[in-house]
Amino acid sequence: MDEIRENLTCLRxxxxxxxxxxxxxELESHASSCPNCLAVRExxxxxxxxxxxxxxxxxxxxxxxxxxQRGSSxxxxxxxxxxxxxxxxxxxxxxxYGHPTRPQEARTNETPVVAQKPxxxxxxxxxxxxxGNVYLRSLGETPWRALHLxxxxxxxxxIKVASGSAVRFSFPGKTEIALQGDSEGTIxxxxxxxxxxxxxxxxxxxxxxxxxxxxxMASTPVALIEAVGTExxxxxxxxxxxxxxxRGRVHVKSLKQETSMxxxxxxxxxxxxxxxxxxxxxxxxxPWERSEFKLAxxxxxxxxxxxxxxxxxxxxxxxxxxxxxxxxxxxxxxxxLLTKHQEQHEKSVNQKQSQKLEERATNYHGHLERLRDKExxxxxKYDEEQRKKAEELLKEQEAHEKK
Amino acid sequence: MNTTxxxxxxxxxxxxxxxxxxxxxxxxxxxxxxxxxxLYNLLxxxxxxxxxFWDVWTEVWKSIDRFKGDSKLSTWIYSITxxxxxxxxxxxxxxxxxxxxVENTVRSAASPETEVLHQEEARLLEKGIAKLPESLxxxxxLHAIAELDYEDISEILELPVGALKxxxxxAKIELKKVLEPWMKFEKI
Numbered sequence: 001m002d003e004i005r006e007n008l009t010c011l012r013x014x015x016x017x018x019x020x021x022x023x024x025x026e027l028e029s030h031a032s033s034c035p036n037c038l039a040v041r042e043x044x045x046x047x048x049x050x051x052x053x054x055x056x057x058x059x060x061x062x063x064x065x066x067x068x069q070r071g072s073s074x075x076x077x078x079x080x081x082x083x084x085x086x087x088x089x090x091x092x093x094x095x096x097y098g099h100p101t102r103p104q105e106a107r108t109n110e111t112p113v114v115a116q117k118p119x120x121x122x123x124x125x126x127x128x129x130x131x132g133n134v135y136l137r138s139l140g141e142t143p144w145r146a147l148h149l150x151x152x153x154x155x156x157x158x159i160k161v162a163s164g165s166a167v168r169f170s171f172p173g174k175t176e177i178a179l180q181g182d183s184e185g186t187i188x189x190x191x192x193x194x195x196x197x198x199x200x201x202x203x204x205x206x207x208x209x210x211x212x213x214x215x216x217m218a219s220t221p222v223a224l225i226e227a228v229g230t231e232x233x234x235x236x237x238x239x240x241x242x243x244x245x246x247r248g249r250v251h252v253k254s255l256k257q258e259t260s261m262x263x264x265x266x267x268x269x270x271x272x273x274x275x276x277x278x279x280x281x282x283x284x285x286x287p288w289e290r291s292e293f294k295l296a297x298x299x300x301x302x303x304x305x306x307x308x309x310x311x312x313x314x315x316x317x318x319x320x321x322x323x324x325x326x327x328x329x330x331x332x333x334x335x336x337l338l339t340k341h342q343e344q345h346e347k348s349v350n351q352k353q354s355q356k357l358e359e360r361a362t363n364y365h366g367h368l369e370r371l372r373d374k375e376x377x378x379x380x381k382y383d384e385e386q387r388k389k390a391e392e393l394l395k396e397q398e399a400h401e402k403k
Numbered sequence: 404m405n406t407t408x409x410x411x412x413x414x415x416x417x418x419x420x421x422x423x424x425x426x427x428x429x430x431x432x433x434x435x436x437x438x439x440x441x442l443y444n445l446l447x448x449x450x451x452x453x454x455x456f457w458d459v460w461t462e463v464w465k466s467i468d469r470f471k472g473d474s475k476l477s478t479w480i481y482s483i484t485x486x487x488x489x490x491x492x493x494x495x496x497x498x499x500x501x502x503x504x505v506e507n508t509v510r511s512a513a514s515p516e517t518e519v520l521h522q523e524e525a526r527l528l529e530k531g532i533a534k535l536p537e538s539l540x541x542x543x544x545l546h547a548i549a550e551l552d553y554e555d556i557s558e559i560l561e562l563p564v565g566a567l568k569x570x571x572x573x574a575k576i577e578l579k580k581v582l583e584p585w586m587k588f589e590k591i
Contacts, residue, residue, distance in 0.1 A: 039579035040572060046582060047547045050528055052440025055456070060428045067464055125536055393515040 125153035132165025160184045171198040206235045206330040221274045223269040224252040233289045241269030444544045445488040447533040478555045531581030543574035
C-alpha cells in the first residue's frame with residue numbers, strides 16, 4: 001500500500017491540498033481507475049523484472065589490470081597538464097610583471113612565498129555573485145575586462161574588485177571565496193605531492209574564505225595559509241598579512257617560519273610582524289569578516305549603496321558569548337509561553353471536567369426523581385390493592401356473620 | 404541503515420584504506436552489476452558503460468581516503484558513478500547513443516522463450532530510458548536500477564525528495580508511452 005501511495009503523485013497532491021490522509025480503500029480505487037497511476041504500476045512491473053546486461057569478461061585480475069592502466073594514464077594526463085601549465089605560468093608571469101597597471105605592492109623586493117611553488121592551470125571556478133564593478137584578466141590577456149556571471153575562472157585568472165564592490169565565487173571543491181572592494185588576487189592550483197590544490201593568491205585587499213572538503217590554500221606575497229576545514233579571513237595591506245580564524249584550523253607559512261592556528265586566533269605575517277599567534281574575540285570581527293559587504297557602486301549612472309551578505313556563515317562562526325543572551329531570551333520566552341499554555345490547558349480541562357460532573361449530577365438527580373416517582377406509584381398501587389383486599393375480606397366476614 | 408551495517412561498512416572502508424585488495428574486490432563484487440546497469444542506462448551503450456565502469460572503480464580505489472563516512476558507502480559510490488557518467492556524456496556530446504549495441508548484451512534468463520521475451524522487453528525499456536531527458540533519466544535509473552532510496556538520490560543529485568518523486572513519476576509516465584505497444588502485444 002505504501003508503494004501505491006509513493007507512486008500516486010496525483011493523490012499525494014490531493015492530500016497536500018488538504019483532503020487529509022487517504023484511506024487504503026480510497027487508494028486502491030484510485031489506483032485502479034486513474035490512467036496515470038495504472039501506467040506507473042505497469043511500468044513498475046516491467047522494471048521489476050528488468051535485468052541489466054552483465055559483464056561477461058569480468059575477473060579480479062582484470063579489475064586490477066584496468067585500475068593500474070587508468071592510474072598510469074591519469075598520471076600521464078597529469079604530466080601533460082603540468083607541462084602545459086608550467087608553460088602557461090611562464091607566459092602569465094612575463095605578461096603580468098610586464099604590465100604597466102600592475103599594482104605597486106607586487107614591486108616589493110620581498111620574494112613572494114607562493115613563487116617558490118609551481119602554480120599551474122587547472123581549476124575552474126564559477127562566479128556566484130557580482131556586486132558592483134569587478135574585472136578579470138585571463139591568463140595571457142593584457143587588458144582587464146568586466147567579469148560576468150557566466151565567466152569561467154581557470155587557474156591563472158586574475159580578479160580585481162573596484163572600491164565599494166564585491167564578488168563571490170566558488171572552487172570545484174565548493175570552497176567559497178568572497179573578495180571585498182579594493183582587492184586583487186589570482187585563482188591558482190598549486191601542485192603538492194602530485195595532488196592539485198585549489199588556491200587563491202591575494203595580491204592586496206581583503207578576502208573571506210569558507211573552506212569545504214577539498215584541500216585549499218590561500219596565499220599572499222608573504223604568507224601561505226593551508227586550510228583544514230575552516231572559515232578564515234586574510235587581509236594583505238602594504239607588506240603585511242593578517243590571518244584570522246573563525247572556525248577549524250589553518251597552517252600558516254612565511255619565508256622563514258611556520259605555525260598552526262585555530263579558532264579565535266590571529267596572526268600577522270610580514271617584515272615588521274613578530275609571527276606570534278594571538279587570541280582575538282569574535283566581537284572584533286569586522287563586517288566583511290561576517291561576510292557583510294558594504295557596497296557603493298555606479299549602476300547605469302545610479303549610485304547603489306547597500307550592505308549584503310555574501311557567504312552563509314555556520315553557527316560556529318558566531319561566538320558563543322554573543323549567542324548566549326539571545327538563546328537565554330528565547331528560552332525564557334518559550335518557558336513563559338509554555339506556562340501560559342499549560343495554565344490555559346488546565347483551565348479548559350477543569351472547566352470541561354466540572355461541566356461533565358454537573359451534567360452527570362443533573363442526570364443522576366433526574367434519574368433519582370424518576371425512581372422516587374416510580375416507587376410512589378408502586379406504593380399507591382400496593383395500598384390500593386391492599387385496601388381492596390381488606391374491603392373484600394370485610395364483606396366476606398359480614399356475609400358469614402349474617403349466615 | 405542499522406548500526407551493525409554501518410560498522411561493517413566502516414570496517415570494510417578501513418581495510419580498503421589500508422590497501423587491502425581482497426576487501427576492495429569484495430566491494431566491487433557487491434556493487435558491480437548494479438553499477439554497470441546504472442552506467443549502461445545512463446550512457447545508453449555497453450562499450451561506454453564498460454569503460455566508465457573501470458573509471459568508477461579506479462576513482463573509488465584512488466579516493467577512498469576522502470570517504471569520511473558522512474554518507475552511506477553506496478551513496479558515495481553512486482555519486483561517483485553519476486559523476487563519471489555525466490563527464491562521459493559531456494565528452495561524447497553529439498556522438499549520440501548507439502542503441503544497436505543493446506541487442507548484443509549478455510543477460511540471464513530462465514528459458515530461451517522467456518529470454519527472447521525479456522530481451523525484447525528490456526530492449527524497449529532501455530530505448531525508452533535512453534529517450535528520456537537527463538533530468539528524468541538519472542533519478543529514474545538511480546531509483547529503479549540502482550535501487551537507491553529517495554533520500555540517497557536526493558543527496559547525490561542535490562535535489563529535494565519531493566521533486567525527485569515527481570521526476571521519477573514523470574519518467575515512468577513517459578516510459579509507458581514507449582512500452583505501450585509491447586504491453587498490448589503481451590496481453591494478446
